[in-house]
Amino acid sequence: MKIILHLFIFLLIGCNASSQKKETSELDGEYNIQDVLIETRDGAKVSVIIVRKNEITEPKPVILQSTIYVRDKGGDLNTLKESANKGYIGVIAYTRGKRLSPNEIWPYENDGNDTYDVIDWISKQKWCDGRIGMFGGSYNGFTQWASTKKLHPALKTIVPYVANRPGMGLPMENNVFINPNYEWAFYVGNNKTLDTIAGNDRQRSRDMQNKWWENGIAYKKLDSIDERPNKWFQRWISHPSFDDYWQSMAPYKEDFSQIDIPVLSIDGYYNDSQNSGLYYLREHYKYNPQAEHYLIIGPYGHFGAQKGGFPEVNGYKVDADALINTNEITYQWFDYIFKNGKKPEKLKDKINYQVMGANEWRSASSITEMSNKSLKLYLTKEKVEDINLLSPEKPVEKNFHFQEVDFSNREIWNNDYYPDPIIRDYRDMGNGFNFISKPLEESIIVNGSFIGQLKVSINKKDFDFGVTLYEVMPNGEYFSLSYIIGRASYADDITKRKLLEPNKIETIRFSNTHLVSKKLSKGSRLLVYINVNKNPFSELNYGTGKKVAEENIKDAKEPLKIKWYNDSFVEIPIWKD
Structure with missing residues (x-):
């Protein structure tokens, strides 16, 4: 992946x-x-x-x-x-x-x-x-x-x-700590000017990141792997809420x-x-x-x-x-x-x-x-070719997509969301779920930030999610439009954590996606990709309900089991001339 x-x-x-x-x-x-x-x-x-x-x-x-x-x-x-x-x-x-x-x-x-x-x-x-x-x-x-x-x-x-x-x-996005500011802290904080040696040592940072991922130690112990105390990082991760x-x-x-x-x-x-x-x-x-x-x-x-x-x-x-x-x-x-x-x-x-x-x-x-209309599209169980249908019709029967994520397995990453390259000739089918719309009957402009809500139930108290929006162009290539990563327990309030109740259907609303304007031609389709966020580039939320930065691989005893319900939807702002 x-x-x-x-x-x-x-x-x-x-x-x-x-x-x-x-x-x-x-x-x-x-x-x-x-x-x-x-x-x-x-x-x-x-x-x-x-x-x-x-x-x-x-x-x-x-x-x-x-x-x-x-x-x-x-x-x-x-x-x-x-x-x-x-x-x-x-x-x-x-x-x-x-x-x-x-x-x-x-x-x-x-x-x-x-x-x-x-x-x-x-x-x-x-x-x-x-x-x-x-x-x-x-x-x-x-x-x-x-x-x-x-x-x-x-x-x-x-x-x-x-x-x-x-x-x-930065250093966190929607309450999920991500890694780029780790080395940046040394770059700006080590001396009176800029520490270009420490700040540009990308290999050292990658090695540290990969060791953390492979060893499964707590995220807050990143600097123990690096053997170089990072006081700025430690202060930041002590504030996981937007407090x-x-x-x-x-x-x-x-x-x-x-x-x-x-x-x-x-x-x-x-x-x-x-x-x-x-x-x-x-x-x-x-x-x-x-x-x-x-x-x-x-x-x-x-x-x-x-x-x-x-x-x-x-x-x-x-x-x-x-x-x-x-x-x-x-x-x-x-x-x-x-x-x-x-x-x-x-x-x-x-x-x-x-x-x-x-x-x-x-x-x-x-x-x-910026928009004069929106497309409300449901994440259904119905298939179109080999992909789930992204449909404007709300499913009549309640159903779900089941996913199991083993956090102890470091061979598998989840959530290939980052838009580099912006245009790609493949979609991620390794894990998570893809939903594709029917071809557009006329040209439209996707204009603004898409929103949505996920209906889910999990066997744990928390998880980090990702939702990515693509245009599937008539030639079959995928154009990355927008995305979000977020923490379910902060979906309602970034200042206060509210844990999920295991095995209860919960509503995870999201809106803080990246704004975009892109003309989609007739025949293009929209594709939504959802997944649990699990990769070396950010904190790993094991779902115990403890402070995420303090969780480690010992907390991965039981895989995350998640049901993504088919009345989940996205709402995409568009402009039609």
């Missing part, structure tokens, strides 16, 4: 902050470059670089980046100079503990308050006209949202790309109601952390319906969205129309906010999306308005 999971790097209160006494300033040709340590409300120090054009004498708007990635020898200075060249003051602030900061490094935990304090300090400098904008991707997208948990009056706009939401995209620890890092629920500044978000259909970035957008509109929040989204991965896309993503050659210039759009936006410039041309409405396969962009007033 083939499973490919990218090890991507993510990603993803008032104060009187003051600058540290030591401050350096130098002239670099046409630029004035300052190094400053800013003291935060609790006495920590944040390292900041400021770049201004020498000839500028009047105050200017400030473009701020807040990041954990220290590339001050080239990349960071270049982006700051670009801001200065475009008529702004460029500032970059590094996460507490990074670069010149003497403090301990704890990703995510202090960025909200520290960035607020940096903004407060900047707003009081003579070279700042009192207006600040922020931009950046992944972790830098997170810090922008973190700084809005309590909005500073000087912050006038943010432009987050593929923004991470700690506890929701106060995660909630405190960025806006949560009513916090969004006071975010009244314009926002431009950029994301990708194949961005691994898409559910993080779109969480912010959905919650912003939920708690502030009048929010001026725009989205640009297309066939981009995590890094592609930050650059404007690549001609090819996971083997799929994107439409020529899909490629944009993220950086150019960002500064058009800043000119629109700060200089009364034109709004970026791409922003026809609040939601602006590229339709894969149609080579066109479309717009809608909301994610809901």
